[in-house]
Amino acid sequence: MKQTIEIPNLESIDAAADEFVKLMDPEKTVYAFNGDMGAGKTTFINALCRRLGVEDDQTGSPTFAIINEYRSDTTAELIYHFDLYRIESTEEAFDIGVEDYFDSGCLCLLEWPEKIEEILPDDTVNVTIKVNPDESRTITIE
Secondary structure: OOEEEEEOOHHHHHHHHHHHHHHOOOOOOEEEEEOOOOOOHHHHHHHHHHHOOOOHHHOOOOOOOOEEEEEOOOOOOEEEEEEOOOOOOHHHHHHOOHHHHHHOOOEEEEEOHHHHHHHOOOOOEEEEEEEOOOOOEEEEEO
């Protein structure tokens, strides 16, 4: 079932993250965030992590590390934030152990999932962030 969340401006990102959390299926752990460069994937994932109990100073872009690990203060569970932009092959993804992360039962939030699309779990939740002409954002969850 397709659902959408509107983000009219940056000030409303926390409310959008709250709405997203309410829509999350507790049985799903892999969320693939799609969107153009600059669409706000990292910004939204950081807001989402805050809503899931991760301290503000822990989040950031894992562009160079590829994977950041966060611990939620509210659930004591791990959250993995992937930035796959620099991944050049599925073999490289296997080398960093993506399958182990996916199988861990921990929440996995992926930026640039199209880089490893063929190895994503079948139950991956696809999330698209689209920049609208007025610079607002629309998040579509499928």
